[in-house]
Amino acid sequence: MERLIHLSDLDIDYSSLSDNFKDLTHLAAKVAGTEISLVNLIDSYTQWTIGNHGLDVDQTPREDTVCQYTIMSDDQLEVPDLTADERFNKKDFVNDPMSLRYYFGIPLKDREGINIGALCVMDTKFKTMSPEKIELLKIIAGEIVNRLKSYKAMDDLKSQVNEANESKKKVAHDIRGPLAGIIGLSQIISEQGKSANIDEVMDFINLIHSGSKSILDLADEILSEDKEVVNQHSNTQFHLSSFRDKLKELYGPQAISKQLQLQFNVNQETQYIPFSKNKLLQITGNLISNAIKFTPVGGKVTVGLDLIVKSDKNVLSISVSDNGVGISKDEIASILEGNSHTTKGTSGEKGYGFGLSLVKHLIEKLEGQLEIRSELNQGTTFEVYLPQNNS
Known part of the structure; x- marks a missing residue:
């Protein structure tokens, strides 16, 4: 559970990083002398490949991976012959067309020493890994973790910029009203001054008018800059339509693999109102993976997305x-x-007992609510309500 919380704190969109690790996966394969190198992050149900060389793969059920054992080790895992290991000799990857034989994996440790994933190299030929090569692979694994930390820091910085710009926009709005009043007042005094022919008063009032007009123009400029900056950093937000598209991209393959129908229903009236993407992929993804796990072949999983608009705080309904x-x-x-607790899926999928506990933990951190309705042998509905700060 602690491992999954650490992974969720990175709040990663698993489909967005593939181009950022191409150099490191290529280097790892060169160092190891293998055909394949992968960077994998492992959550409750799925191994997400965020970098690959020699094998085009995005995601794999956790129970069908070798890296699930690597993250349980402190240092490294080597499997000299996958066909001779009873944990793997019945897996598809040892048969045609992949015919993998060799595996070597190194855990990806965060700053607290928690294993969030693995760097692995694989080959169709039998290999041996020298101590020098192992040390070089560990250096590459450390660089992968450093990059993940950097991407998280950049996302956090973008969020802070957004918050700062929101504050700046409110300040600009607040000063526009008083300044507009000052300008109106100065115009009245100016007109009275002309009729009284008071030259010195007129000069002073004209200066007030000119200065206030400049500040008002500056406020308008700040507001226009805010709109541009918010648009530039829109990747820290979702709206219902983009949220649906991302969920389809990430979890559609899992449904297809199990021959399930995955349907999305989105409220058309509120589909383009922005909201924070914080932890949404982790929460909703775990619920979808769990539903797929416990739905038999030919079944259906339906995801409903809605934003309930309120005067104080909007509420995201999932x-x-x-x-x-x-x-x-x-x-x-x-x-x-x-x-x-852990339970096997309808097609024998292995359970790890942490997915729904993680969902509950994340919802509570976001001050949301979780409701569950179910009838045995008829299905289950999970409903999540998350308050959102109105922009």
């Missing part, structure tokens, strides 16, 4: 429904207490 095996009342109570 629902994930399936027509799967359902959850008992005791299990629902356990989930809501944050104590969900």
Whole structure:
């Protein structure tokens, strides 16, 4: 659970980083002398490949990976012959067309020493890895983690810039009213001054008028700059339409792999109102993966996205429904207490017992609510409500 929380704190869009690690995966393959090199992050249900060389892959069910064992080790994992290891000799990757034989993996450790993923190299031929090569691969793994930290820091900085610009915009709005009043007053005094023919008063009033007009123009300039900056940093936000598209991209392959229908319903009236993307992919992704896991082949998973507009705080509503095996009342109570346990999926998918506990934890951190409705053998609906700061 602690490992998953550390991974969720990075708040990564797993589909957005593939171009950022091409040099390092290529270098790792060259150092190791292997055909394949991958950078993998592993969450509750899925291994997400955020960098690859020699193998075009985006995601893999966690139970079908070798790296799930690498993240359990402190140092490294070497499998000299995948066909001779009972953990892997029945996996698809040891058969045609991949026919993989050799694996070497190094955990990706964050600053607290928690393993969030793995750098791995693989080959169709048997290999040996010298101590010198292992040390070089560990250096590359460290650079991968440093880059992940840098991307997170940049995202945080963009969020702070957005907040600062929002404050600046409010200040600009606040000063426009008083300044407009000063200008109007100075115009009245100026007109009275002309009729009284008071030259010195006129000169002073004209200076006030000119200075106030300049400040008003500056306020307008600040407001126009805010619009540009907010648009430049729109990647720290979602709206319902872009949120739906991202979920389709990330979790559509999982549904197709299990021959399920994955349907999205979006409120058309509020689909372009922006809201923060903070932790949304982690929360909703875990719920979708969980629904896919417990829905039989040929079933259906429906995701509903809505933004409830309110005067004080908008509320993002997310629902994930399936027509799967359902959850008992005791299990629902356990989930809501944050104590969900591992269960195998409808196609024998291995469970790890942390996905829904992580969802509960993240929702609570965002001051949201989680509701669950279910009937055994008829399906389950998870409903999430997350308050959003109105812009």
